[in-house]
Amino acid sequence: MSHHSLVILITAALLSGPPSLSSEGGLVSLPVARASRLDKRPTGWSQTSISRPVYAGPSESDLVPVLPIEDLSQAPQANDLWVDAASGNDLNDGRARATAFRTIQKAANMAAAGTTVHILPGVYRETVQPAQSGSATQPIRYVAENGPGTAIIRGSEPASSLTWTPLTSNSIGLPPGVNPANIYSAALSAPPRFVARLNSAGNVLARLPLAREPDEKITTEWKYHEYWWAANGGKYEETGCNPPANPKNCDASSRSSTQLTDTANDTVPSGIELGNLKTVGNLTGGMLVAIDNRYGHYMYRRAITGHDTAAGRITVSPPANAEGIFLLGWGTKYYVEGKPYLLDTPGEWWYDQNTKRLYLWPPASGSPAAQNIEISRRSVGFSLSGCNNWIGCSYITLDGLALEFFNENAIEISNGGNQKSYGDTVRHARIRYASRGVVIDQGTGYSASNVTDGFTLENSEVAYIDNRAIHLNYWSEYGGLPASFTHAGIVNTVIRNNELHHLSFRSDTDNATGALFMYADKLRFEGNHVHHIAQNGMQFSYSVIQSSKEYGFTPQEIKTGEILIKDNIFEQACQNAFDCGALKFWGNPPDTHVFRDVLITGNVFRNNFGWTYIGEKRGYWSGGPGSAVQGMGGFGLYMNVVSGMHVYRNIAYNNGQAGFMLYGNWRDGGMVYYNNIAANSLYGFYMAGLDDVRNGVSTLVANNMVVNNEAYGILLDDPNDLLPSMTGLTFDHDLYYGNGWSTSGSFWKPGAMTIWEPADNSYYPTLANIRTHTVWEDHGAEGDPHFQSYTLADRNMFDGSWPDLRLTGSSTRAIDRGTSSLPASLATLLAHFGVDDARQGTAFDIGRYERGGAGWAIVVTPASQMVSPSGVARYALSLSPSDWSDTVYLTFTNPSPMLIMQLTPNAISLSEQAILTITDTHPAGSPLSPGLWYTVPITGAGGGLQVIASAGILIGGTRIYLPILLCQ
Numbered sequence: 001m002s003h004h005s006l007v008i009l010i011t012a013a014l015l016s017g018p019p020s021l022s023s024e025g026g027l028v029s030l031p032v033a034r035a036s037r038l039d040k041r042p043t044g045w046s047q048t049s050i051s052r053p054v055y056a057g058p059s060e061s062d063l064v065p066v067l068p069i070e071d072l073s074q075a076p077q078a079n080d081l082w083v084d085a086a087s088g089n090d091l092n093d094g095r096a097r098a099t100a101f102r103t104i105q106k107a108a109n110m111a112a113a114g115t116t117v118h119i120l121p122g123v124y125r126e127t128v129q130p131a132q133s134g135s136a137t138q139p140i141r142y143v144a145e146n147g148p149g150t151a152i153i154r155g156s157e158p159a160s161s162l163t164w165t166p167l168t169s170n171s172i173g174l175p176p177g178v179n180p181a182n183i184y185s186a187a188l189s190a191p192p193r194f195v196a197r198l199n200s201a202g203n204v205l206a207r208l209p210l211a212r213e214p215d216e217k218i219t220t221e222w223k224y225h226e227y228w229w230a231a232n233g234g235k236y237e238e239t240g241c242n243p244p245a246n247p248k249n250c251d252a253s254s255r256s257s258t259q260l261t262d263t264a265n266d267t268v269p270s271g272i273e274l275g276n277l278k279t280v281g282n283l284t285g286g287m288l289v290a291i292d293n294r295y296g297h298y299m300y301r302r303a304i305t306g307h308d309t310a311a312g313r314i315t316v317s318p319p320a321n322a323e324g325i326f327l328l329g330w331g332t333k334y335y336v337e338g339k340p341y342l343l344d345t346p347g348e349w350w351y352d353q354n355t356k357r358l359y360l361w362p363p364a365s366g367s368p369a370a371q372n373i374e375i376s377r378r379s380v381g382f383s384l385s386g387c388n389n390w391i392g393c394s395y396i397t398l399d400g401l402a403l404e405f406f407n408e409n410a411i412e413i414s415n416g417g418n419q420k421s422y423g424d425t426v427r428h429a430r431i432r433y434a435s436r437g438v439v440i441d442q443g444t445g446y447s448a449s450n451v452t453d454g455f456t457l458e459n460s461e462v463a464y465i466d467n468r469a470i471h472l473n474y475w476s477e478y479g480g481l482p483a484s485f486t487h488a489g490i491v492n493t494v495i496r497n498n499e500l501h502h503l504s505f506r507s508d509t510d511n512a513t514g515a516l517f518m519y520a521d522k523l524r525f526e527g528n529h530v531h532h533i534a535q536n537g538m539q540f541s542y543s544v545i546q547s548s549k550e551y552g553f554t555p556q557e558i559k560t561g562e563i564l565i566k567d568n569i570f571e572q573a574c575q576n577a578f579d580c581g582a583l584k585f586w587g588n589p590p591d592t593h594v595f596r597d598v599l600i601t602g603n604v605f606r607n608n609f610g611w612t613y614i615g616e617k618r619g620y621w622s623g624g625p626g627s628a629v630q631g632m633g634g635f636g637l638y639m640n641v642v643s644g645m646h647v648y649r650n651i652a653y654n655n656g657q658a659g660f661m662l663y664g665n666w667r668d669g670g671m672v673y674y675n676n677i678a679a680n681s682l683y684g685f686y687m688a689g690l691d692d693v694r695n696g697v698s699t700l701v702a703n704n705m706v707v708n709n710e711a712y713g714i715l716l717d718d719p720n721d722l723l724p725s726m727t728g729l730t731f732d733h734d735l736y737y738g739n740g741w742s743t744s745g746s747f748w749k750p751g752a753m754t755i756w757e758p759a760d761n762s763y764y765p766t767l768a769n770i771r772t773h774t775v776w777e778d779h780g781a782e783g784d785p786h787f788q789s790y791t792l793a794d795r796n797m798f799d800g801s802w803p804d805l806r807l808t809g810s811s812t813r814a815i816d817r818g819t820s821s822l823p824a825s826l827a828t829l830l831a832h833f834g835v836d837d838a839r840q841g842t843a844f845d846i847g848r849y850e851r852g853g854a855g856w857a858i859v860v861t862p863a864s865q866m867v868s869p870s871g872v873a874r875y876a877l878s879l880s881p882s883d884w885s886d887t888v889y890l891t892f893t894n895p896s897p898m899l900i901m902q903l904t905p906n907a908i909s910l911s912e913q914a915i916l917t918i919t920d921t922h923p924a925g926s927p928l929s930p931g932l933w934y935t936v937p938i939t940g941a942g943g944g945l946q947v948i949a950s951a952g953i954l955i956g957g958t959r960i961y962l963p964i965l966l967c968q
Contacts, residue, residue, distance in 0.1 A: 018302075037151060083100055088103075095248035104124050111131070113132070113138040114135070115140050115230040119142060119143060133387045133388055137398050140396050144402075148402075149367075153401060158373070159186075162186035175281065188357065188358040194405050197374075211348040213342045214229055221265065222574075222798075227271070230276065230703070231277075231332040233260075233313075234254050254329050255326040258319050259314065276312055277336075281342075286336055290328065296615050300316075320939055338350065366933065374710070380412055390419065393421050401429050404430075412440075416477075417445035417450055418450055423453070430647045431462045431463070434465055439471045442489035444489040463500070469503050472493065474519065488521035495526070513536040514573065530569065535577035539586060540563070540585045540595075543595045552668075568882075570583050571608065586640045587847075600647045600650060601830075604650070610656045612631055619631075632657055632682075635812030636660060636681075642665070643665060643668045647671075659709075662699075664688075664690075666687065667697050669697060672683075673701045677705045682710050692722065703846050706734060710740075714752065731770075735846045752769070785813055805847070817846050863950075867953065869924055874915055875916040877903075886943035889941050891938070895937075932955040933952070
């Protein structure tokens with residue numbers, strides 16, 4: 001058979017059906033007859049881990065790139081629209097830069113399928129709601145013309161737009177000692193959520209706080225509430241006991257769900273602001289923000305409905321309780337806000353609901369009008385909800401926009417059961433300072449076609465959000481899920497290569513989770529960096545089970561699933577909560593707790609401590625005297641009353657309580673934990689909450705490294721003595737090293753494993769003990785794994801250091817010491833999600849890394865771009881895996897004198913990024929059809945190894961090039 005290559009031009013409209021988008025920058029994935037000879041990558045990484053152009057054709061010399069469909073409209077088209085906040089006018093026709101509209105909304109009213117709205121640099125103070133949808137082959141694109149972050153949509157108005165009046169007397173109830181002349185007021189129709197001071201470049205210098213006591217003070221970021229006040233009672237002051245020295249809950253009789261008492265100034269920690277509920281004036285009408293006084297898991301925001309100042313006692317509504325337990329009282333950490341008596345510091349503000357006026361003590365002397373202050377006014381930034389007469393918005397792309405200062409949602413899709421949204425994309429966005437970042441709500445009461453399908457959030461930052469960065473939820477108009485479930489309302493969601501950080505520290509709900517996915521179905525969460533979260537970093541709540549059985553469900557009975565969580569970093573979560581995880585799955589038996597086809601692979605869970613003041617005071621989850629773990633309830637990966645997970649090749653390191661936590665009903669469905677590393681925590685694996693037996697349902701724990709954990713490598717908490725009957729629980733081929741180093745005396749026989757039982761605990765400090773007394777670990781290993789760079793004695797959890805946990809030639813206890821194959825269910829999932837995970841040698845190595853290959857790669861995002869002549873393309877360069885510890889030095893080769901290239905910085909490590917900017921110098925409008933294709937080689941050198949990647953750019957192309965092979 002011989003091959004003849006015939007290249008023809010086909011417009012996107014001729015493609016049969018919507019394209020399939022890969023995770024490589026949105027490239028079209030088309031089947032080819034053979035694997036490209038360029039398809040070389042280190043073993044152990046998925047196809048999506050190494051970005052490269054997608055090729056098709058008979059030989060490397062004839063390779064022609066298949067370009068992103070969504071980039072086809074980058075060259076100006078006849079129906080394109082232009083917007084310019086500085087010099088545009090909505091009376092213009094908007095068809096050219098010189099006749100641009102002033103508002104994005106004017107363009108959104110006119111945009112139709114195939115339109116690109118070119119948004120020139122500037123600040124756009126508006127809410128945008130498109131009128132029409134695009135199509136699968138002709139999306140509507142809203143593009144920041146000069147690159148990400150240059151087009152800013154603000155929900156705020158500048159202080160200079162208001163008329164400010166200085167106070168002439170203390171007419172509002174300021175505290176003693178405050179000069180009323182320091183305070184300015186302005187009429188405002190509704191209270192703002194954000195008041196912020198900007199610098200001359202328009203960047204936020206500081207968010208100005210609502211007047212509060214005590215003032216915010218944070219000296220250790222993971223002790224967020226350390227300098228809040230501590231109450232000394234609930235419904236009355238005296239507890240009648242000292243909980244730290246007596247039974248931990250001896251103060252229970254003084255607790256309340258509606259009252260809090262504080263009558264004395266705090267003395268610790270040193271430097272805490274003096275004051276209590278007897279010293280702050282009448283707080284009725286203000287707000288209490290408090291941490292519960294049991295563990296510190298919940299953060300309550302409650303309206304103050306009464307204040308007995310003499311008694312130092314406030315009354316709040318609604319009640320603060322959980323599981324029938326009152327949670328306000330001794331040890332509650334709290335602050336109060338929102339009353340003029342608390343306005344005592346420059347930068348603070350207060351809003352008077354009665355007079356509709358905003359009162360502000362400016363951060364600098366003089367009127368706020370001259371101080372570059374922004375005040376949020378609008379509720380929503382970009383609403384993808386009302387298109388096509390409220391049928392729904394589909395095939396709309398937001399590219400490079402910045403959205404900030406919105407009282408509610410920055411971006412929202414809100415559909416009832418008779419509405420739908422397909423193929424919407426947000427990329428290169430900067431979403432900051434909103435109540436919630438990206439919100440998708442969908443009803444499912446009608447046709448199965450009325451869903452939110454194919455939403456993508458990529459290469460974006462979502463940060464400084466009061467509540468959740470991402471919130472996905474759907475419901476049935478016919479009743480609660482899962483009884484009325486007919487189909488998932490949100491499917492085929494892709495969230496990749498984003499940074500989500502500083503989330504939920506001013507949560508309006510009791511659970512301050514950074515992102516929440518309800519009843520998730522067909523979702524990919526890849527390559528994201530999640531950090532600095534008040535409580536759980538990211539939470540998946542509920543599956544949908546429709547079965548008469550209690551456990552052992554068939555896949556067909558579990559209606560939701562297909563979730564991939566891959567190559568993310570989850571760190572510095574649980575900064576204001578106890579008993580939480582960087583990544584948490586949560587369910588509720590009997591019909592929402594077993595998940596189907598969930599693969600968690602290639603992730604890092606680190607530095608999630610979960611410290612709370614009350615947890616430390618009551619002595620909960622402590623490593624004992626001398627241990628750094630005091631009142632820390634932080635987990636890396638937290639399975640809370642759920643099962644059905646496959647957890648493969650992850651690292652959990654430096655977590656306050658445990659790297660991997662399984663609590664309650666984790667054996668109702670199969671659980672697979674293979675090739676993970678659990679290191680440098682109090683416990684490596686913590687498995688607890690057994691209340692009955694699920695025979696025949698397997699939990700497989702194998703090929704893992706359990707290293708340098710303070711108390712026990714594996715803790716099995718079995719209060720009902722059920723483990724002897726759990727025939728499906730298996731440990732094997734695991735490697736134990738350095739566990740049980742605690743010197744506090746709080747742990748009996750610390751070491752490899754312990755089982756806490758009702759009659760007499762079992763302790764297995766060594767692998768030999770495990771083998772002698774259990775049926776486990778016949779093929780386990782013990783001893784130094786000989787990592788690339790790891791110091792066993794370096795047990796400082798808080799210094800931010802990161803060891804190199806790859807294997808070396810000396811890693812004989814790990815190399816080829818794992819299982820000869822993977823469980824069938826895990827192998828099936830790896831294939832289903834396209835994760836290429838070939839092994840080296842006769843068996844799998846133990847731990848996160850498979851010895852062999854470079855072990856890392858350069859990820860180029862997007863892999864290929866198309867620009868007009870004189871256009872600019874930007875590529876983000878990062879490392880995969882993102883926990884690579886060596887510095888990698890980057891160089892590139894410029895393939896053409898017509899390209900100007902810049903790389904900043906030229907060295908990266910861990911989760912850092914470099915930006916490669918390519919500027920074409922052909923004159924604008926040059927006839928370059930069918931276009932000029934360039935491949936830019938990028939070389940990375942680090943750790944004694946060298947890796948080559950590439951970025952592709954097409955100048956002036958307007959078509960998709962599909963090679964047709966004629967075989968004869």
